Amino acid sequence: xxxxxxxxxxxxxxxxxxxxxxxxxxxxxxxxxxxxxxxxxxxxxxxxxxxxxxxxxxxxxxxxxxxxxxxxxxxxxxxxxxxxxxxxxxxxxxxxxxxxxxxxxxxxxxxxxxxxxxxxxxxxxxxxxxxxxxxxx
Amino acid sequence: xxxxxxxxxxxxxxxxxxxxxxxxxxxxxxxxxxxxxxxxxxxxxxxxxxxxxxxxxxxxxxxxxxxxxxxxxxxxxxxxxxxxxxxxxxxxxxxxxxxxxxxxxxxxxxx
Numbered sequence: 001x002x003x004x005x006x007x008x009x010x011x012x013x014x015x016x017x018x019x020x021x022x023x024x025x026x027x028x029x030x031x032x033x034x035x036x037x038x039x040x041x042x043x044x045x046x047x048x049x050x051x052x053x054x055x056x057x058x059x060x061x062x063x064x065x066x067x068x069x070x071x072x073x074x075x076x077x078x079x080x081x082x083x084x085x086x087x088x089x090x091x092x093x094x095x096x097x098x099x100x101x102x103x104x105x106x107x108x109x110x111x112x113x114x115x116x117x118x119x120x121x122x123x124x125x126x127x128x129x130x131x132x133x134x135x136x137x
Numbered sequence: 138x139x140x141x142x143x144x145x146x147x148x149x150x151x152x153x154x155x156x157x158x159x160x161x162x163x164x165x166x167x168x169x170x171x172x173x174x175x176x177x178x179x180x181x182x183x184x185x186x187x188x189x190x191x192x193x194x195x196x197x198x199x200x201x202x203x204x205x206x207x208x209x210x211x212x213x214x215x216x217x218x219x220x221x222x223x224x225x226x227x228x229x230x231x232x233x234x235x236x237x238x239x240x241x242x243x244x245x246x247x248x
Contacts, residue, residue, distance in 0.1 A: 013172050020170070038201065038232055045203045049171050096241030101215065108240050109202035115239045 003070040011055070011062045011081075019066065030070055032133045036137050039116040040077060043133050047079055047088065051129075055083025059114035070137070074118075074125055077133040085121045086129055088113060152180050159190040162227070166198035169233075176206035181213045181224070190222050193247065202236040210245055222248040 005026055009015035020041055025035040048064065056062055071095040093106045093114070112119065119134035151167030161184050169175050177194070184192050194210065196202065210226060217224040225247040229237065237243055 002144075017172065018171065020168070041201065042203060043238070045170055049203070049205065094241070100211075100242065100244045101218075102240070103211075108207055111240060112204055113234065 001087070002096075003068075005068040009064050009066065009133045011052050011064060013052065016045070016052070019033070019048075020045070023068075026051045026068060030073070032070075032137060036075065036135055040075065040133065040135050043077070043116045043135075044077065046113050047131060047133070050082055050109060051081050055081055055085075055086065057130075068122075074121050075135045075137050077135070079131045080128050082128050087123055087124070088131065089120055089122050095124070098137075142203055152176060152218050154180070154184075159188075160193065161189040161191070161235075162185075162193045164195040164198065168201035169199050169206035170201065170203055171205045174203065174209050177206065178209045178213075181209065185213070185217070192217065192222075192224040193227040194224070195227045196233040197230055199230055200232050202233045204240070207236065207240055207242060207245075211242060 003026075007019060007022060011020050023041060023044070024037065025031075026115070029101075044066075051064060062082055065078075065080040067080075069076040088110045091107060091110045094103070094111050096103075096123075113133070116135075118136045119132050119135070121132040123130050151165055151173060153164040153166070155162040155164065163180050163184065165173065165175070166175060169177065181192060181194075192213075211226070214224045226233070226237070226245050227247045229246055234246070237245055
């Protein structure tokens with residue numbers, strides 16, 4: 001089963017919600033397991049939220065490009081944005097053994113991405129961040 | 138103002154409230170993305186202001202919980218605990234339970 005889909009969204013919350021709906025339709029169309037869809041949606045939600053929150057200093061609209069590539073046994077989701085250089089793979093993992101009252105609140109999003117996905121690849125090219133999320137289907 | 142600027146314009150609010158004495162249950166039946174996490178925070182703040190002793194966030198119908206949602210739950214769990222009060226997640230869906238387990242916060246769930 002091979003399929004590709006390319007989508008573009010603006011850096012707005014409403015566009016992210018719409019993307020999630022489109023991803024759901026893609027999953028249904030290709031018979032992807034609910035768990036696979038959930039995990040990819042979670043990773044995308046976290047990464048796109050980081051881009052929206054920290055990627056830009058201006059108030060302008062920016063385009064984010066998503067490329068889905070389905071080729072058993074993997075689903076690859078590539079996210080390309082033109083925000084500040086940001087490599088999620090370089091962030092340290094949170095210390096889960098700390099007592100709940102002492103756990104810092106930051107770093108959860110990237111941790112969830114690592115747990116939800118089977119792999120991630122990052123590169124910076126032509127002034128863009130390109131993050132590839134890999135999920136076994 | 139165009140509808141896109143208010144993502145919840147025209148949509149049913151996904152948070153239901155059930156009062157039981159001094160306890161309040163907030164039932165969230167939506168995917169808890171960044172936007173819904175904000176709505177949850179607003180509902181929790183209103184509940185705290187109204188003086189409830191215990192707030193239960195029922196997530197049986199929430200099929201998705203992102204880190205923004207976890208941060209809201211954690212922040213107000215700590216705040217309530219600091220006052221000798223309670224804010225806990227009740228009846229987490231499998232996806233919610235998994236998200237809380239994966240981030241190391243199973244204590245947020247009512248036993």
